[in-house]
Amino acid sequence: MIRRRRETAMDLRLYWKKLKTFWKTLSLQRQMMENLIIAKARQDALQRKMEERRLRLQEEANRRFATCGTMTPEEQEQRVLYASVLEYEQDHEWPKIWKAKLKKSPNDPALVSGLIACLLSYPDHPVMKLLKRLQYRPSRSAHSLLLSDCPISPHHQQSPFKSALTHSLSDASISLSPSRDLNANDTKSEADPDDSSSLLTTDRENSFEDLEKFLTQLDWVPSHSGDDDDTDPDVTFESQIHDLEERALKEHLKAIVKDIHNAIDRLLSLCLLSFECLNTANSKDQCVASMEEVFFTPIWRPLLALFRKVHGEREQAVESSMHLYHHVSPGDVGVASKLFPRDLAVLHGSYPYESAVQELKLLCREYCPQKKLECIVRTLRIICGCAEDYRLLQENDPPPRSAAIGADDLLPILAFVALRSEMPQLVSECAALEEFIHEGYLIGEEGYCLTSLQSALTYVESMLPSGAPPPAPKPT
């Protein structure tokens, strides 16, 4: 009995203990629940505050732009971007620090470049985010227009675009011969799957529009629609397709160039909005230069490839000239005899103007238009320097001042240097540079040098036997 009672007592104690722990857990759980609710409420409040702040900043941004009643989509976008800049600045200290620094000494170029470098190093700043976003577009459309890494041969040149066009054709329910369509699919599947899909998604509308435009201009459509079993390869049809492709490609390139100009404008304006202290002529120039360098570096290759595709024929002509006339003497391209040494021994194994040729070759190693232009300017300066030296080798007395190098002397030398460079892609590089050179530089030294190089290349192109007669120095 006693034993039993003791047992029950022990049971009771055990139960009591269990109950107590249960109670404890329960209250703990309740507390946790409460905490959770509090946390949730706090989070909500925080979120509300964040939202309020966002709205407030948006309003602030709106006020800043509230100069005119109607708003274009661009302005709207800019408001949103500016709001995100304000938000960023509330969370980060560095913009304030730099602004304060620049306020103290506003025109210090070292500070300006410091700020720009700093900005470029923060990928989460809205300016940099915009840059990435804007960069993506032209590079993707350029990529999609190119077949992975094909060289510029006319055959390859056609394929990616043909597939796009043929696809648009079939979409427009104008049935071409099915075999052609299959071919198109073949070339497509050979290509990088990623590329081809983006080709279809991003460029379908464009090429489709282009196509519609062309279809109205050409009258072969009605005769071919519904003419499915016409298996004869139609020569004129092929050439028309080729023309279409060429024109569409040019249109695309134009659109991409315009896109890039817009992108840089937008970047610059957001940059100046974020840092008003940069809004002086000098700082702005510095800002554009840095932005462009970052912007162009990753996209120059695909961009140039596109330019090369468009200028393929010219490049081929220049290439043949370079091949044919690679070892001519400067005199053969019309360089005045006083401007190169007759006795090559004085050059110690090199050839005349080699330093200029070497400089020009560096052009392709740069990926930013401004840097490339500087390279061209340096090339021309070296030419002038060499010409001066060579003349001094021949005439012992100092040359009269009036004998300075003018365009009459410069262009033949430049043609010679271009020939020796053996870089037919200069044609496309120059065409691209012409699009991206700053307006301010257009009539300056950079513009002059670019124009001269283009002229020299056109001359080199015309040297081919089938073209203009071979160079013959004109007696003057």
Add this chain to the structure above:
Amino acid sequence: MAAAGGKTYSFKVVLLGEGCVGKTSLVLRYCENKFNDKHITTLQASFLTKKLNITGKRVNLAIWDTAGQERFHALGPIYYRDSNGAILVYDVTDEDSFQKVKNWVKELRKMLGNEICLCIVGNKIDLEKERHVSVEEAEGYAESVGAKHYHTSAKLNKGIEELFLDLCKRMMETAQLEERSRGNGASNSSTGRRGVQIVDDEPQAAVPAGGCCTSG
């Protein structure tokens, strides 16, 4: 130096003429004269710049030399585009060089219309005795094509300063007319690739293409 107008005009001037008419000497004379000899650009006489102050307005001139040889003629147009002025030089002792000037005038008018200010320049008047192009003929022709005619001697430094000053004034008038017809305000940013660039005055406004007169 303080410009009252608060504007800086940038003008592009192309220099055309056959090989030995002396266009290089002419432009060198002009750009060197006021400064010392060392002020030739690193591009020597091919590309020269000069800063001027005319009636309180600042003017930046960029002078583009072109190749006179026949085989480079096809390449001319890319040099002329966006030019505000052209100086067409012939040698008064060389009838043929005057004929070449006529060809260029035709091409320039075709390409750039009436907006470009043309100067036809008879150089080497120090060789008056050997003159082969008569004054009447040259001046008559210039008038008939809406150009102005000048006589210069690079050797004696005659008539050059006047030529450039006159050209600058004419280009400024043309630019002002154009500004007015376009309406103020609409002229900024959206001008595209125009030759005249009017830069709003800022303290030490950055002129991208190098500093003083002939530096490069």
